[in-house]
Amino acid sequence: MHIDDDPGDLLGSSGQGPGVGEDPSRWPTGRLVSAVARRAERELDARLVGHGLSHATMPILATLLPWPRSQRQIAALIGITEQTLSRHIVALERQGHVRRSTDATDGRRRLVELTEHGRATMTDVVPRLREATAGERALDAGETAALRTLLLKMVSATERDDQD
Incomplete structure (x- = not known):
């Protein structure tokens, strides 16, 4: 972006940067995956900190x-x-x-x-x-199985990208 360009082209529906203050249903998939991963990591860290x-x-x-x-x-x-x-x-x-x-x-x-x-x-x-983490407990068994299938597909695709 050039300094003279209109910043409105970059603003999200909240009038701020993309995704800031927006409902998560509007976030890109990568941001959703990242947000869930960070929350799961924090929950796991809380279980491990005493050790x-x-x-x-x-x-x-x-x-x-x-x-x-x-x-x-x-x-x-x-x-x-x-x-x-x-x-x-x-x-x-x-x-x-x-x-x-x-x-x-x-x-x-x-x-x-x-x-x-x-x-x-x-x-x-x-x-x-x-x-289970809080995010996992929000899903039923079928949803958990479907999520795992999709995540494994994503992991496999990114592993192939890492090898290229």
Whole structure:
């Protein structure tokens, strides 16, 4: 947009920026998906906060349940950068959930593994994560199944886009 252009072309029905102050039924689908995801993340975080965990750190611990892994393996499995993972690992290590050690077969490689505290924490929190979120409780079984089918289709499409 050029400085001399009419800003009214960008304003939503509320007279503000697109989507601001508008009924969610007018939001683009991507914004709806994002809003629901953020609300679900906040609800999950509330369930995990007492354990020093969040929706972002749980997948890290989940990858370590079967065996220790390198940071590169963990990052690839959960789809985050090694730099982001490293920050999370430092915090998880400080809280006693994980420990890092040198790989006995390759002294250049560091492995991350669950501690007993981390494993006990997973045993405690995993059932809580299986409980439905407020958004899920608003749906009946058929709606939940249909939503899951559509979300899986969207995830599959975005995975293909990521590989291109």
